[in-house]
Amino acid sequence: MSIAVIYGSTRENGNTEVLTDIAIQDLDVEKITLRDYHVLPIHDQRHDEKGFTRVKDDYDLLIERMMKHDVLIFATPIYWYSMTGIMKNFIDRWSQTMRDVNFPNFKEQLGKKKAFVIAVGGDNPQLKGLPLIQQFNYTFQFMGISFEGYVLGKASRPGDILNDQLAFVSATELNLKLKTS
Amino acid sequence: MSIAVIYGSTRENGNTEVLTDIAIQDLDVEKITLRDYHVLPIHDQRHDEKGFTRVKDDYDLLIERMMKHDVLIFATPIYWYSMTGIMKNFIDRWSQTMRDVNFPNFKEQLGKKKAFVIAVGGDNPQLKGLPLIQQFNYTFQFMGISFEGYVLGKASRPGDILNDQLAFVSATELNLKLKTS
Amino acid sequence: MSIAVIYGSTRENGNTEVLTDIAIQDLDVEKITLRDYHVLPIHDQRHDEKGFTRVKDDYDLLIERMMKHDVLIFATPIYWYSMTGIMKNFIDRWSQTMRDVNFPNFKEQLGKKKAFVIAVGGDNPQLKGLPLIQQFNYTFQFMGISFEGYVLGKASRPGDILNDQLAFVSATELNLKLKTS
Amino acid sequence: MSIAVIYGSTRENGNTEVLTDIAIQDLDVEKITLRDYHVLPIHDQRHDEKGFTRVKDDYDLLIERMMKHDVLIFATPIYWYSMTGIMKNFIDRWSQTMRDVNFPNFKEQLGKKKAFVIAVGGDNPQLKGLPLIQQFNYTFQFMGISFEGYVLGKASRPGDILNDQLAFVSATELNLKLKTS
Numbered sequence: 052m053s054i055a056v057i058y059g060s061t062r063e064n065g066n067t068e069v070l071t072d073i074a075i076q077d078l079d080v081e082k083i084t085l086r087d088y089h090v091l092p093i094h095d096q097r098h099d100e101k102g103f104t105r106v107k108d109d110y111d112l113l114i115e116r117m118m119k120h121d122v123l124i125f126a127t128p129i130y131w132y133s134m135t136g137i138m139k140n141f142i143d144r145w146s147q148t149m150r151d152v153n154f155p156n157f158k159e160q161l162g163k164k165k166a167f168v169i170a171v172g173g174d175n176p177q178l179k180g181l182p183l184i185q186q187f188n189y190t191f192q193f194m195g196i197s198f199e200g201y202v203l204g205k206a207s208r209p210g211d212i213l214n215d216q217l218a219f220v221s222a223t224e225l226n227l228k229l230k231t232s
Numbered sequence: 233m234s235i236a237v238i239y240g241s242t243r244e245n246g247n248t249e250v251l252t253d254i255a256i257q258d259l260d261v262e263k264i265t266l267r268d269y270h271v272l273p274i275h276d277q278r279h280d281e282k283g284f285t286r287v288k289d290d291y292d293l294l295i296e297r298m299m300k301h302d303v304l305i306f307a308t309p310i311y312w313y314s315m316t317g318i319m320k321n322f323i324d325r326w327s328q329t330m331r332d333v334n335f336p337n338f339k340e341q342l343g344k345k346k347a348f349v350i351a352v353g354g355d356n357p358q359l360k361g362l363p364l365i366q367q368f369n370y371t372f373q374f375m376g377i378s379f380e381g382y383v384l385g386k387a388s389r390p391g392d393i394l395n396d397q398l399a400f401v402s403a404t405e406l407n408l409k410l411k412t413s
Numbered sequence: 414m415s416i417a418v419i420y421g422s423t424r425e426n427g428n429t430e431v432l433t434d435i436a437i438q439d440l441d442v443e444k445i446t447l448r449d450y451h452v453l454p455i456h457d458q459r460h461d462e463k464g465f466t467r468v469k470d471d472y473d474l475l476i477e478r479m480m481k482h483d484v485l486i487f488a489t490p491i492y493w494y495s496m497t498g499i500m501k502n503f504i505d506r507w508s509q510t511m512r513d514v515n516f517p518n519f520k521e522q523l524g525k526k527k528a529f530v531i532a533v534g535g536d537n538p539q540l541k542g543l544p545l546i547q548q549f550n551y552t553f554q555f556m557g558i559s560f561e562g563y564v565l566g567k568a569s570r571p572g573d574i575l576n577d578q579l580a581f582v583s584a585t586e587l588n589l590k591l592k593t594s
Numbered sequence: 595m596s597i598a599v600i601y602g603s604t605r606e607n608g609n610t611e612v613l614t615d616i617a618i619q620d621l622d623v624e625k626i627t628l629r630d631y632h633v634l635p636i637h638d639q640r641h642d643e644k645g646f647t648r649v650k651d652d653y654d655l656l657i658e659r660m661m662k663h664d665v666l667i668f669a670t671p672i673y674w675y676s677m678t679g680i681m682k683n684f685i686d687r688w689s690q691t692m693r694d695v696n697f698p699n700f701k702e703q704l705g706k707k708k709a710f711v712i713a714v715g716g717d718n719p720q721l722k723g724l725p726l727i728q729q730f731n732y733t734f735q736f737m738g739i740s741f742e743g744y745v746l747g748k749a750s751r752p753g754d755i756l757n758d759q760l761a762f763v764s765a766t767e768l769n770l771k772l773k774t775s
Contacts, residue, residue, distance in 0.1 A: 062276040086275075092318045093311070094267075095243040098390050130274070132370040133314055136321035137273045143317045177743065178731050179370050181724045182363035188721050189313040189360050200720065200760075209279050216770075217743075220763040227759075358562065359550050362543045369540050381539065381579075397589075398562075401582040408578075424638040448637075454680045455673070456629075457605040460752050492636070494732040495676055498686045499635045502679035541732050544725035551675040551722050571641050 052232055054080040055120035059127030059138030061086050066206035067171040069213070071126040073222035074169060074202065078229055081120060083113055085137045093143040103147045110144050114154065122165045122229065123196070125187065129172030133183050142190065162195025167225060171218075173207030200225060233413055235261040236301035240308030240319030242267050247387035248352040250394070252307040254403035255350060255383065259410055262301060264294055266318045274324040284328045291325050295335065303346045303410065304377070306368065310353030314364050323371065343376025348406060352399075354388030381406060414594055416442040417482035421489030421500030423448050428568035429533040431575070433488040435584035436531060436564065440591055443482060445475055447499045455505040465509045472506050476516065484527045484591065485558070487549065491534030495545050504552065524557025529587060533580075535569030562587060595775055597623040598663035602670030602681030604629050609749035610714040612756070614669040616765035617712060617745065621772055624663060626656055628680045636686040646690045653687050657697065665708045665772065666739075668730065672715030676726050685733065705738025710768060714761075716750030743768060 056075060060067050088109035096103045117123065127134040134142075148157045168187050170180055180203045191198040202225055204218035205211070212218060237256060241248050269290035277284045298304065308315040315323075329335050349368050351361055361384045372379045383406055385399030386392070393399060418437060422429050450471035458465045479485065489496040496504075510516045530549050532542055542565045553560040564587055566580035567573070574580060599618060603610050631652035639646045660666065670677040677685075691697045711730050713723055723746045734741040745768055747761035748754070755761060 060276070061274055062279075065276070086273075092267075092316070092321075093242055095241070095246070095309070098243075128276070130324045130327070131320075131374075132367040133320065135273070136317055136324045139312075139314065139320045140273075140317035143311045146311070174370075174374065178727065178741070181728065182366040182370070184721065185363040185724065186313040186367075189355075189363070193312075193355065198721070217764060217767045220767060221760060224760050224763060359546065359560070362547065365540065366543065379540070398583060398586050401586060402579060405579045405582060422638070423636055424641075427638070448635075454629075454678070454683075455604055457603075457608070457671070460605075490638070492686045492689070493682075493736075494729040495682065497635070498679055498683035501674075501676065501682045502635075505673045505679045508673070536732075536736065544728040544732070547725040548675040548729075551717075551725070555674075555717065 052122060052229075053120040054078060054122045054124065054229065055117050056080050056082050056124040056126055057117065057138070057141070058082065058084045058086070059125070059135040061135060061137065065128060066204065066209070066212035067126050067128045067169065069210075070171055070202065070204045070218055070222050071124065071169050073219065074124065074225040074229070076226050078226070081116060083116055085113070085141055088113060090137065090141050090144065092140045093147055095146070097146065097150065102150060106147070110141070111153070113141070114148060118160060120164070122167070124167045124169060126169040129170050129176055129180055129183060132172075132179055133186065134170070158194055165197045165199045166191050167199055168201040169204070169222070170201070171204040171206050171212060173205065176203045176205050200228070233303060233410075234301040235259060235303045235305065235410065236298050237261050237263050237305040237307055238298065238319070238322070239263065239265045239267070240306070240316040242316060242318065246309060247385065247390070247393035248307050248309045248350065250391075251352055251383065251385045251399055251403050252305065252350050254400060255305065255406040255410070257407050259407070262297060264297055266294070266322055269294060271318065271322050271325065273321045274328055276327070278327065278331065283331060287328075291322070292334070294322070295329060299341060301345070303348070305348045305350060307350040310351050310357055310361055310364060313353075313360055314367065315351070339375055346378045346380045347372055348380055349382040350385070350403070351382070352385040352387050352393060354386065357384045357386050381409070414484060414591075415482040416440060416484045416486065416591065417479050418442050418444050418486040418488055419479065419500070419503070420444065420446045420448070421487070421497040423497060423499065427490060428566065428571070428574035429488050429490045429531065432533055432564065432566045432580055432584050433486065433531050435581065436486065436587040436591070438588050440588070443478060445478055447475070447503055450475060452499065452503050452506065454502045455509055457508070459508065459512065464512060468509075472503070473515070475503070476510060480522060482526070484529070486529045486531060488531040491532050491538055491542055491545060494541055495548065496532070520556055527559045527561045528553050529561055530563040531566070531584070532563070533566040533568050533574060535567065538565045538567050562590070595665060595772075596663040597621060597665045597667065597772065598660050599623050599625050599667040599669055600660065600681070600684070601625065601627045601629070602668070602678040604678060604680065608671060609747065609752070609755035610669050610671045610712065612753075613714055613745065613747045613761055613765050614667065614712050616762065617667065617768040617772070619769050621769070624659060626659055628656070628684055631656060633680065633684050633687065635683045636690055638689070640689065640693065645693060649690070653684070654696070656684070657691060661703060663707070665710070667710045667712060669712040672713050672719055672723055672726060675715075675722050676729065677713070701737055708740045708742045709734050710742055711744040712747070712765070713744070714747040714749050714755060716748065719746045719748050743771070
């Protein structure tokens, strides 16, 4: 069981990362921190005769790193009741990769993976984070990814997450689950 | 009643634009086509001592154009059960604008506006588009924007939207509503 | 194509029935009006050694009538953001029927049917009715029923529904769809 | 802080009750077990000239007991992705009580209370239970009740809930919260 964490935060050491640290404690994981890379938005050329134009940015490299692992943890702050724009751009590009000859069987291989979501927001995330979870759920279903669980944390100012005891125990549970699976 | 449409599509003349054309027929609207501009993702500096660093891109210009209008129509294809990444980046930046001295009363002014959503997707949008609508709803609620209605259309290949009769009548109804309000 | 409408209203000629009348205009349908029958709540005996005790009420008769048709329309006012209690009790009993030797292949036969939902509420049904639609969706998915569409109408006082033009056109569209399929 | 639990289960000692026992450990609570009482479905007479006909059943008694407490815990198995029919019938009747001279200020008094939801289901409750939570959320919002948290547990056969460690810790957290508030 090999694990990758895809981080959608735009600031360092934010609450989402602190919460994720609990979930991955004592585990060897590959950290893919999207804000450190250049990923362009998708340009939808699905219906162009020549298909997608190859894009020069860091995206392919990140996908290669992600695809080496069996378990994917998507860790994102909740911005406006969904994932961050930089994580959304990363996922939007999957539509291009599904048609990329350099990544044959992309969907099929993704469909063998397990996924978890860790999301932290300031405005009642246990309720208002639910549409985000449903969006991930539909996305994973489309790809055939097994959605194994999620942790929603409440935090706004730096360090706030330490006051969310339920998030703490949920992340600890996730850590146990990752270690024993 | 002055109307702005914010387009989240990444290709020209896509199904979302065709459907939106029905909704804005014979109306004078300002079209803000996000793909034609450069908008950087937010860098969350809410908690930095010095606050946000000013960003050099087209975002402020777009906000100025948007804020002149009473009615906002957010028109986006559904990518992975949510708005497109370029539209998400645009909305993410609102968190910065709320703290920008150049836009005093940003939230208060937004809170006087009315909003509609037009979204088109290929995978059962009447059901799987609902989390997107809920996400917009929470966003508008936070800002105090009045969410006046939405149209969900089903389409995948170019022109498909013309086969979605329910979307057509919904967009026609929206057109009537915009004309008489 | 044979059609049954299951009515969950608790008052006669309510807004839900008026809206449904548009959807079934000029069609021969079997009307199952739950309030006119005696249907007890389920008593969960799934795990009892002897299984479920046979219940003496009108439920079995209603199921027999329902199962004769290819298309099921669930028409319910929205009470507290979900279907009415009498419709919920009717659906809850399906768990018993799935284990009833008098209805072998109940799930399999249901799984061949198509379903529509018509729901009318007073408090922003286009948004706050979405959890209800999702509940129906999961229920239909479990049974294998094909969820073909839904109409949400806004109304509170008698006759209000006539002012909801979008509901009117949606119901008219549904009528057309039922006639041509 | 005085606590009432409203139980929607239809069988004794089910998984929902076991999970709720953890949440109310060492607390003095009033248990309102709906299956032990006779509560008729609402008959919507909101628009009748004479208003609602008084109903002879146990409902008023249950409401009186419920209204004496500051905190309400709604504990229900998930039947078909929603609360049980007997709990739905109980809540549906609130619309009558809001117009009942014997319960003046019913809504206002409810609006001072805090509520929790405990729900247990067998089919992926962490995801497919979310519409139920949203439905409760809208209901509490309408009444002005403060929705303080929820616990979703996964269980199907008797005793299953003991294997859901996350539900266990969530219920334990809730217990702590109830004790210290």
